[in-house]
Amino acid sequence: MKERLQKILARSGAASRRKAEEFIRQGRVTVDGRVVTEMGVKLDPESHEICLDGRSLNSSEDKIYILLNKPTGYITTLDDPQGRPVVTKLLKGISQRVFPVGRLDLDTEGALLLTNDGEMAQRIQHPSFEINKTYVARVSGSPSADDINKLVHGIELDGRLTWPAQLKVLQASPRTSRIRITIHEGRKRQVRKMFAAIGYPVLALKRIAYGGLELGSLPSGKFRILRPKELKKIFAS
Numbered sequence: 001m002k003e004r005l006q007k008i009l010a011r012s013g014a015a016s017r018r019k020a021e022e023f024i025r026q027g028r029v030t031v032d033g034r035v036v037t038e039m040g041v042k043l044d045p046e047s048h049e050i051c052l053d054g055r056s057l058n059s060s061e062d063k064i065y066i067l068l069n070k071p072t073g074y075i076t077t078l079d080d081p082q083g084r085p086v087v088t089k090l091l092k093g094i095s096q097r098v099f100p101v102g103r104l105d106l107d108t109e110g111a112l113l114l115t116n117d118g119e120m121a122q123r124i125q126h127p128s129f130e131i132n133k134t135y136v137a138r139v140s141g142s143p144s145a146d147d148i149n150k151l152v153h154g155i156e157l158d159g160r161l162t163w164p165a166q167l168k169v170l171q172a173s174p175r176t177s178r179i180r181i182t183i184h185e186g187r188k189r190q191v192r193k194m195f196a197a198i199g200y201p202v203l204a205l206k207r208i209a210y211g212g213l214e215l216g217s218l219p220s221g222k223f224r225i226l227r228p229k230e231l232k233k234i235f236a237s
């Protein structure tokens with residue numbers, strides 16, 4: 001059943017109703033790893049990880065970290081009003097209520113982390129940690145060294161410069177090229193917009209690593225549970 005966020009916080013004993021509103025306004029409350037500052041957001045506490053100052057309201061559940069090779073055609077939200085397949089449907093045998101760390105477009109495949117640890121999800125996504133995300137893009141055409149350099153140094157997207165990126169052309173032909181790109185920002189459809197901005201639309205996109213954690217040979221649609229040592233790799237880049 002959906003309830004207002006401040007009511008859920010108050011009912012959990014984490015804060016009085018008035019304090020709960022103050023905490024939300026101060027940006028101290030996250031839902032599935034994202035800070036929520038609007039008042040009156042309604043959600044079902046059973047299907048979301050709600051944290052105050054990074055601490056989960058339902059902290060009794062064991063923390064789990066999953067690496068999934070998301071196929072295209074799956075959506076990274078927990079439910080979809082349009083009825084498209086959601087990534088959590090692929091997690092057969094996982095009983096914990098996990099949520100995706102960040103997002104991948106419907107038409108993007110590859111590494112997707114899922115967890116029930118709101119604090120960790122927030123750390124991974126917080127810009128101050130500058131966690132690198134590496135993608136392989138198949139683009140239309142063959143960008144020149146000058147074109148590539150524009151993306152390396154940063155270009156203006158939606159009125160803001162992108163941070164410097166690392167790029168390597170893996171294979172080039174006049175019709176299509178494969179390019180590896182590493183960025184630490186997470187703007188919506190950023191890689192697609194970056195290549196489109198220099199005139200080489202993305203035809204296919206795959207995320208191959210979060211920091212030093214690589215997708216490796218995990219087949220499409222399959223997942224594995226990460227060991228603590230692997231989790232550390234995310235921050236080692």
Ligand code: URA
Nearest residue numbers: 105108189190191192
């Ligand atoms: N950049 C994109 O354009 N799409 C993604 O899914 C991820 C990064």
